Amino acid sequence: MSDVPYSILIVDDDVQMTVMLKKVLEKEGYDVETALNGQDALAKSAVGDLDLIISDIRMPGMDGLEFLERIKGNHQDVPVVLMTAFGSIEAAVESMKKGAYHYIAKPFKTEQLLSVVEAALRERKLQLEVAGLRQEITKEFSFSNIIGKSPVMQELFSLIRRVARTKSTVIIYGKSGTGKELVAKALHYNSPRADKTFVAFNCAAIPETLLETELFGHAKGAFTDARYAKRGLFVEADGGTLFLDEIGDMPVSIQGKLLRAIQEREIRPVGATQDIKIDVRLVAATHHDLQQLLKEGKIREDLYFRLNVVPINLPELKDRKEDIPPLVRHFIKKICRREQSEAA
DSSP, X not given: OOSSOOEEEEEOSOHHHHHHHHHHHHHTTOEEEEESSHHHHHHHHTTSOOSEEEEESOOXXXXXXXXXXXXXXXXXXXXXXXXXXXXXXXXXXXXXXXXXXXXXXXXXXXXHHHHHHHHHHHHHHHHHHHHHHHHHHHHHTXXXXXXXXXXXXXXXXXXXXXXXXXXXOEEEEOOTTSOHHHHHHHHHHTSTTTTSOEEEEETTSSOHHHHHHHHHOBOTTSSTTOOSOBOOHHHHTTTSEEEEXXXXXXOHHHHHHHHHHHHHSEEOOBTOSSOEEOOOEEEEEESSOHHHHHHTTSSOHHHHHHHTTEEEEOOOGGGOGGGHHHHHHHHHHHHHHHHHHHHO
């Protein structure tokens, strides 16, 4: 049992059933509210935080499926368990389609209900922990945590804020140590995709022979050792952001497939026969001069123009010397926090 009791709302027009369930759940340490119809339940859900809803399907007026749709509009993340004396496969399928966590048919054993409740609350707890972690990550990669008070950095922050809200492909130019990945994360965590996945990959860190399957995945049996299908990084980042560092080191042989992914928003894993639709915001970075690589034939011209939609140039520290004192203070504080943590 949690130190802070989980809050459960029971919705059923059968008074005896609500009284029985309330006693059973309160005995387990839960904070339980009851409602005899959907309208009453909606009103009670609007004035407090809920961790779980248990609702009958067959009720006069607003039935359980309509109530499920209404409650999911206001409390999308709260799990809902539906119960009914008229159990059927069709009702179960319909309730799951509408977002129910689980379906249980009356009559049921107390142990059966408690098992479903415990599983639903474990998932709820995990959802809350993930949401908390996402908030911490968003805060960590907010602009206030990128050190720089100089005019050139303020201009950079202004550009990132504008670009973060768009879907445009971005390429970040900068020497090693200028913070390219930090800027990529700031773009992601200040964008509408902030609650989705951020995937970072260094194109220079893996052999050419493995690069294609790493990015695009492969089908089972695509080659000798492909005993299982592999999800590529584009699929892992679907809905979110894929950061390709050192894009200038990507072999020309892979660039055509990357270009297609950007243009068509679909990929084909190695050895597969069908394409996969993707929704990925691409952010690339390099320490190279891509125009020079273009002249040398090391990067395709069509890919260059697809990548260079929004260029962001990161200044070296020598070009923003006024930022050295705050950077020094930042790292001193960071080291002190780490040393105190390790000492504890």
